[in-house]
Each structure stands twice: as structure tokens, then as C-alpha cells.
Amino acid sequence: MLNGEKNPSTTVDRAGAPCLSPVARARFEAVALPHLDSIYRMARALGSDAVEADDLVQETYARAYRGFGRFELREYGAKPWLLRILQNVFYTFKGRQRREPVLLEDVDFDHFVDELSWAEKIPISVGSLNWDHFDEELKSAVGRLQPEYRIALLLWSIEGLSYREIAELCECALGTVMSRLYRARRTVGRHLREYARERKLSTARFD
Amino acid sequence: MNCAEVARCVDALASEQHGGVDIPVVLEHLSGCSRCAGRLARLTSLREVLARVYGDARTPSHLRDRVQSLVEEQKGGVLDSREVS
Numbered sequence: 258m259l260n261g262e263k264n265p266s267t268t269v270d271r272a273g274a275p276c277l278s279p280v281a282r283a284r285f286e287a288v289a290l291p292h293l294d295s296i297y298r299m300a301r302a303l304g305s306d307a308v309e310a311d312d313l314v315q316e317t318y319a320r321a322y323r324g325f326g327r328f329e330l331r332e333y334g335a336k337p338w339l340l341r342i343l344q345n346v347f348y349t350f351k352g353r354q355r356r357e358p359v360l361l362e363d364v365d366f367d368h369f370v371d372e373l374s375w376a377e378k379i380p381i382s383v384g385s386l387n388w389d390h391f392d393e394e395l396k397s398a399v400g401r402l403q404p405e406y407r408i409a410l411l412l413w414s415i416e417g418l419s420y421r422e423i424a425e426l427c428e429c430a431l432g433t434v435m436s437r438l439y440r441a442r443r444t445v446g447r448h449l450r451e452y453a454r455e456r457k458l459s460t461a462r463f464d
Numbered sequence: 465m466n467c468a469e470v471a472r473c474v475d476a477l478a479s480e481q482h483g484g485v486d487i488p489v490v491l492e493h494l495s496g497c498s499r500c501a502g503r504l505a506r507l508t509s510l511r512e513v514l515a516r517v518y519g520d521a522r523t524p525s526h527l528r529d530r531v532q533s534l535v536e537e538q539k540g541g542v543l544d545s546r547e548v549s
């Protein structure tokens with residue numbers, strides 16, 4: 258299918274819902290199913306457990322299927338489209354609408370410079386450090402972030418999206434993405450700093 | 465460029481988004497400023513750690529089967545017309 262071309266042969270059933278023709282359904286399978294692992298990976302990171310991740314993925318693909326007649330394969334392909342649906346399903350599950358964007362003016366770039374400076378103080382090569390525990394702590398910290406911050410952080414890290422791609426996907430301004438990422442990283446950093454401090458992985462150099 | 469201006473550029477560099485970044489100027493600043501260079505290293509490191517922590521999740525076979533059958537079941541059937549995206 259050429260970029261921008263709409264999917265053919267979408268009809269409406271008696272209930273007024275869209276049905277895909279066999280050709281369009283085959284197209285959906287070819288376009289959407291290859292991204293299942295990526296969508297699952299994000300769902301697993303967003304969801305509170307494996308069951309919720311399964312539900313997020315199933316609902317994402319159900320919505321994608323229903324909306325495929327309106328989907329246009331643009332330059333970025335199907336994955337951003339699926340990730341956007343996943344994001345909306347996630348918000349639905351959390352029982353909330355997307356928040357109004359935080360203005361970039363909320364964040365002073367002078368503060369950005371020292372962001373995560375605590376990380377240099379953690380001797381991450383410490384032999385006693387249990388990386389399984391550390392990973393769980395990190396997941397726990399990410400899991401406690403506000404949904405908007407969590408999504409931005411995960412799109413940035415897991416999917417490797419640029420700020421601009423995140424902004425497009427989240428339908429917000431570039432500055433909003435920067436602000437959300439800054440806040441997300443700061444919150445996660447504080448959590449991990451506490452973790453390290455409790456386990457005496459570092460000295461008072463944090464202070 | 466001062467550190468605050470470079471901070472914006474460092475964010476872009478950490479996201480491999482080089483458009484609009486005056487790379488020679490930023491690199492020159494980074495070579496002489498440990499604060500900004502350290503921040504770029506930390507951002508890159510955090511991104512890598514998060515990618516590692518979450519990166520190994522693979523769709524379990526039961527879920528793959530369910531998604532596949534979901535498409536099969538909806539073939540020509542009555543579909544839910546809730547919001548799509």
C-alpha cells in the first residue's frame with residue numbers, strides 16, 4: 258500500500274460497526290501483527306501485571322481492527338498508530354482522560370543541567386548489588402509515575418523515540434515532552450537514590 | 465551557549481534527534497563542561513538501563529493466539545463500536 262492510501266473495502270454491518278473485507282483483513286494482519294512484540298513490551302511496562310498487559314494488548318488490537326478502515330499508512334508506519342491506541346487504552350483503563358499538557362515554562366533549564374547527578378554517586382559495580390532487585394525497584398519507580406510521565410519515559414527509553422516522535426504520538430508540544438521526561442527522570446532518580454541509600458550502596462555523598 | 469541552552473541540545477542528542485542542534489557548538493561546550501557532559505552520559509545511561517530492564521518482554525504464545533483469533537472472530541461479525549483511537 259502506498260503512503261497515505263486508505264484501506265479498501267470497509268463496510269458497515271447491521272449494528273453500524275465497521276467490517277473489514279477479506280483483503281483489508283489480510284492487510285491488517287500484515288501491517289499490525291508484526292508489531293505485536295513491541296506493543297506487548299510497552300503494555301508490559303505500562304500495565305501493573307501480566308494480566309493487565311494482556312488486556313491492554315487485546316483491547317489495543319481490537320480497537321485497531323475496528324479503526325483500520327480509517328487508518329492511513331503514513332511515513333512512520335503502523336507502529337506509532339498502534340502505540341497511540343495503546344496509550345488511549347491505557348488511559349481508559351486508568352479511568353482518566355489525558356491531562357492538559359504541562360507548560361514548558363514549568364521547568365527551568367538551569368535545573369536540567371544537574372539532572373540525575375546523583376547517579377554518579379552510586380557505585381553500580383558493587384558486587385553485593387542484586388540486579389534483579391534493582392531492576393524491580395526501577396520498574397516499581399516507573400510504575401508509580403503519573404500515566405503521562407510513564408508513557409513519555411517508556412516511549413523514550415524502550416521504543417527509542419525522539420522527543421518529536423513522542424510529541425506527535427502523545428499529541429502534545431515538544432516542550433511538554435521535555436517537561437514530562439524531566440519530571441519522570443527526576444522522580445525515578447529520587448526513588449533509586451532512596452533505594453541505594455537504604456542499602457548503603459553509597460555514603461553521604463548524596464547530600 | 466550557556467549550560468541551560470546546551471541542556472536543551474543535550475536532550476536532543478540523548479534522543480538521537482540531531483535536527484536543529486548546532487552540533488559543533490554543543491560538542492565544544494561539552495568538551496569543556498563536565499556538568500553538561502556528565503548529564504548527557506547519565507541520560508544515555510538511563511535510557512539504556514530502562515531499555516534493558518523492559519526490553520526482553522516477548523508476547524506469550526497464549527496472547528499471540530488470542531490476538532490472532534480476535535481478528536478471526538471479528539471477520540464479518542458484529543463489532544463493538546466503541547471509540548477506536
Ligand SMILES: [Zn+2]
Nearest residue numbers: 467497499500
Ligand atoms: Zn555546561
